[in-house]
Amino acid sequence: GDARPENRLRIEGEMTIYQAADLRQMLLASLEHGDELEIDLSAVSEIDAAGVQLLVAAKRAALAAQKPLRLTAHSGPVVEAFELLDLGGFFGDPLVIGAGPEHDSGRSSART
Numbered sequence: 174g175d176a177r178p179e180n181r182l183r184i185e186g187e188m189t190i191y192q193a194a195d196l197r198q199m200l201l202a203s204l205e206h207g208d209e210l211e212i213d214l215s216a217v218s219e220i221d222a223a224g225v226q227l228l229v230a231a232k233r234a235a236l237a238a239q240k241p242l243r244l245t246a247h248s249g250p251v252v253e254a255f256e257l258l259d260l261g262g263f264f265g266d267p268l269v270i271g272a273g274p275e276h277d278s279g280r281s282s283a284r285t
Contacts, residue, residue, distance in 0.1 A: 179207075179209070180203060180206060180207030180208070180209060180210050181210075181211045181212075182200065182211070182213065183212075183213040183216060184213065184214060184216065185216040185218075186218055187217075187218055187219040187220070187224075188217050188221070188223075188224030188225075188227065189220065189223060189224055190221060190224075192224075193223040193224065193226075196227055197230065200212070200230075200231040201231070201234060204231065204234055204235055204238065207240075208241075209241040209242065209243070210231075210235065210242045210243070211245055212231070212243070212244050212245065213245055213246050214244055214245065214246055214247045214251045215248055217247075217248045217251050218248070218250065220250050220251050220254045221254075224254075225255070225260065228264070229260070229263065232263070
């Protein structure tokens, strides 16, 4: 097939209102560039409402363009923000690495 190399974007550091404009351009450019996009969130040290909104906007843009968008390796701050805003379901990505159908049990243990 003509499968393109996987389009992967790693976001490092803060995803806050101060970085939102730059990150937005980067996300949308990455989305245009490939057939699908994977966003690696493992290095995100801080995320606020603007950062979350950015990911929501990217997901909506991907849906509109009918391209798969995956969020992977959520860092602690990202998981906390998603749980706080109850967004896990919106993205449909497992928040717990290797989560199967029984991911509910994994969620409760993540809170220490």
